[in-house]
Amino acid sequence: MPRFKVYVSDYDYPDLDIERSILEPIGAEVIGLQCKTGENLAELAADADVILQQYAKIYRDTIEKLKSCKAICRYGTGVDIVDVQAAYDHGMIVTNVPDYSIEEVGDHSITMGFMLLRRIPMYTQATREGHWHWSASGGSIFRFRASRWGIIGLGRIAQNISRKLAVFGFEVVAYDPYVSASLMKTHGVQKVELDELFSSSDVVNVMCPCTPETHHIVNAEAFEMMKETSVLINCARGKCVDNAALYNALVEGKIASAGLDDTEEEPAKRQDWKPEDNPLFSLNNCFITPHSAYVSVQALEECRHVAAENAKAILLGKAPLDPVYP
Template sequence: MTRTDPGRTVLIADSDFGDVDIERAIVEGAGLRLVAAQCKSEDEVIEAGREAGGVLTQYVRVGSRAIDALPHCRVIARYGTGVDIVDVDAATRRGIQVTNAPNDWCADEVADHAVALWLAAARKICRYDRATRRGAWHWKTGRPVHRLRGQVLGILSFGAIARLVAERARAFGVEVWAHDPFVDESEIRACQVRPVSFDDLVEGADHVVVQAPLTPQTHHTFDRATLRRMKPTAVLVNTARGPIVEDAALYQALTEGWIAGAALDDIEEEPAKQRDWQPSNPLLELPNVIVTPHAAYYSEEAVGTVRTIAAEEAVRVLTGEPARYPVNEPTRDSRSHGG
């Protein structure tokens, strides 16, 4: 069997890392072939992946249509933790192993970024910077700024990253609340955090940090109805997925004074998934919004880790070893694979 036999190819469906050196060393070191693409649609995944036994994906969706059209595919490895871009049920039915990276690959980075966005928004850092560059040297350009000590920081979800956010935030003297229906209240209290209902979180927190996964149930959690219930002095921080916040609703909330500010690590349209994206989102024009380009996970160390995990998972499955970080339990007999 040669390196180019069907099923012995690993496709990088998309990535924005700038090179494929890490993946190439791992894949070719195992005697497999690596092909890199920059797919932005399922059609492009299908076209690029016809010979692929493994697919690595960062942003592009690998849905049921693509899965059904990849006859040799045995593993789909996500660069990251969330797998909402992969139709896991379809993969399971087709006998395809789906893998991801465990939360800790970037947990510290995301927690640091969430706190940095929160502080930058609360202390009006970006507004002061812009005013100073325009020649306005005065503390009033950021007015009003309120003392953090004694305020309430609410966190939506209480997984590994949210717990690190809480740990960091307490150092600033805020009271930390959290809502997570999947975590026992005693576990939340053990972290010196007050468990609250979603209603209490939205209506009572001075700052809300969103760290929930994107699911059909969390899509547009922060819509007009939710944003209207927040304090007019509140700041919304989203270091989770963009579509959890409805951008049009947030724009209205910020321009009409329903809330005071927002700091976002992604926007609803998720630019990284688009080809030739243009910055036309009206949120980008508002002075009380901070936006970073889905960079919360980033450090050189984290990127190296997640690339290594994804490539190694693909190689493990294609060489007959079990995945270290499986998302599903595929039905092995549901299809015959090439290679």
């Protein structure tokens, strides 16, 4: 009989070999589920000692039914899909993996921004249609040096972005009510108010966590303030951007283009998603990747190792490396 039972709520990895290599030596059985939505998770994992969570939503109604569970260990950084307060109310620990994809998400954001500032997809489409001229992108192209890159949220990933952008000569500004102007200055970033960021930036780069405060932080009012030549990049949570307002802004030419790593409906967390659900997928000036900004071979391996090590520590009665508190 195993000493512990660790359920993986859902996963899109090819196997659970990494998790088993860490947890089986301490007597844990690792059981993989595919409960992507979180529905019926409490019944499927009723005897769980720990749950490793990828996309499943684990809220209070589920947590209340998990009588023997000691912890919910997230694969990834965000904890918006787990009720952290409810977990602690029921004696559970919540952990995440905060540092594994700082480079990847930063690089993905910059890559999207550079691609759209240089209007490379538009040029590519034009040449395929037989148009061979410098004006064939259909829009204005500006020099990187002295262009303004505005970042909403100056956490670790955004700090990484700002350091890399300095090499190209961008003026980097940021809005973050929780980071002081003096700390921003140490990263070569100027602190500005949100309205100024929207109205003056050539790139608006969303890098904040998804909270009630930041839900739809980029909305119709924001698009009214933005430059017609500006680019929106969102490699944070999809719900930080009002997708209906973004669609209208792109169709009406209020901004030039957008690059997203997730849409508001978050397809990875749905069983029955199809692109027709969101009209942004029909636009030729909106470019969407499948929530893959965090991906590299190294990042995926690190994420799985750290999540499993957090679970191992808790099962052995030790403090995990990456606790998250309400």
